[in-house]
Amino acid sequence: MNTGPAEAFPVGEHLLEELDARGWSQAEFAEIIGRPAQVVSEIISGKKEITRESAAQISAALGTSPEYWLRYQDQYHLWRQEQDEGARRKLDDVRLRARLTELAPLAVLRKRGIVTATTLGGQADQLCRLLNIDHIGEQPKLPMAARRSNLGDQASSTQLTWLACVRRQAESQTVSVYSPIRLRGLAERLSRDLQNPQAFADLPGRFADVGVRLVYVEAFPSSKIDGAAFSMGGTPVIGISGRGQRLDKVLFTILHEVAHVVLDHITDTVILDEENGNGRHQEKDANELAAKWVLPSPIPAIPERVGRTWLTAVAKKLGVHPIIIVGRLQNDGLLNWRSALAKNAPTVTSYLQDWENR
Numbered sequence: 001m002n003t004g005p006a007e008a009f010p011v012g013e014h015l016l017e018e019l020d021a022r023g024w025s026q027a028e029f030a031e032i033i034g035r036p037a038q039v040v041s042e043i044i045s046g047k048k049e050i051t052r053e054s055a056a057q058i059s060a061a062l063g064t065s066p067e068y069w070l071r072y073q074d075q076y077h078l079w080r081q082e083q084d085e086g087a088r089r090k091l092d093d094v095r096l097r098a099r100l101t102e103l104a105p106l107a108v109l110r111k112r113g114i115v116t117a118t119t120l121g122g123q124a125d126q127l128c129r130l131l132n133i134d135h136i137g138e139q140p141k142l143p144m145a146a147r148r149s150n151l152g153d154q155a156s157s158t159q160l161t162w163l164a165c166v167r168r169q170a171e172s173q174t175v176s177v178y179s180p181i182r183l184r185g186l187a188e189r190l191s192r193d194l195q196n197p198q199a200f201a202d203l204p205g206r207f208a209d210v211g212v213r214l215v216y217v218e219a220f221p222s223s224k225i226d227g228a229a230f231s232m233g234g235t236p237v238i239g240i241s242g243r244g245q246r247l248d249k250v251l252f253t254i255l256h257e258v259a260h261v262v263l264d265h266i267t268d269t270v271i272l273d274e275e276n277g278n279g280r281h282q283e284k285d286a287n288e289l290a291a292k293w294v295l296p297s298p299i300p301a302i303p304e305r306v307g308r309t310w311l312t313a314v315a316k317k318l319g320v321h322p323i324i325i326v327g328r329l330q331n332d333g334l335l336n337w338r339s340a341l342a343k344n345a346p347t348v349t350s351y352l353q354d355w356e357n358r
Contacts, residue, residue, distance in 0.1 A: 008079035012044040033057040104161040166239030170213040178211030200351040230270040248327035255290040
């Protein structure tokens with residue numbers, strides 16, 4: 001809403017009115033304020049702006065304040081700018097850029113090729129389609145409440161955009177009819193099946209066979225998202241960000257989201273799992289079930305000093321990659337996070353990135 005004046009006048013005209021009201025000539029006024037007559041003449045004609053110094057001198061002579069004259073001058077310049085169509089278009093572009101950035105991390109979306117338009121209007125249209133809104137004045141429409149799983153607060157715009165990207169990829173997938181029994185069976189054997197990073201390449205297909213859309217969207221900067229689970233048209237969707245990169249960490253994130261699906265946590269909300277998520281019974285239950293799936297058999301007695309020989313033997317006995325044992329010990333506080341046993345741990349990022357190309 002425009003609260004400015006319908007019309008404004010140059011400060012010089014107003015100054016001339018004040019001088020006429022007092023019966024002072026420009027030369028007399030120049031002498032009063034101790035400035036050259038040319039300076040007064042140029043202010044009145046609009047060739048020269050009032051400075052802070054001249055505003056103080058004028059106000060001292062006329063019994064006003066310096067702010068009064070500077071404000072009057074600025075008000076006129078702002079009014080003039082509002083009458084300039086080119087200037088108005090530039091300001092409209094500023095408002096649009098601000099709104100687009102408020103809605104989503106636009107720079108990241110452009111960098112990743114999700115938003116490709118070169119004009120602001122085109123970028124706005126693409127962002128509206130991504131966020132499933134009719135115009136940029138709306139708030140994003142995502143499945144159900146889209147609330148954080150650990151805090152109960154509304155997700156940030158960056159997190160909502162990440163979820164929208166997950167949904168966008170999920171919409172392109174074709175999957176079988178969802179089977180909770182088959183999904184649970186897949187989860188129960190997953191840690192034994194994923195004994196090398198290459199095995200992650202086939203996961204979207206394996207999940208599609210049991211009726212679940214599994215999607216990788218690299219985490220946006222500062223989003224701190226590990227994964228999410230929600231229902232889309234009755235079909236479960238699991239999105240992971242690949243944070244942590246290590247085989248065991250990504251595996252646990254996948255199983256954690258599967259647990260939310262199996263435990264019917266996604267019937268009325270989006271489960272958005274963040275760094276340091278805690279507090280809700282749902283999170284506790286999902287963590288416990290995921291931990292059971294990762295290592296269904298207990299780890300044998302742990303020696304006082306865990307060595308690579310013991311680690312390799314235990315991993316072979318349990319049928320999992322050694323880094324999974326390392327991760328469990330670290331998570332339980334039984335092994336330092338900087339342990340040499342975690343050095344050169346296998347990462348799976350390159351295989352997750354391949355999911356997007358299928």
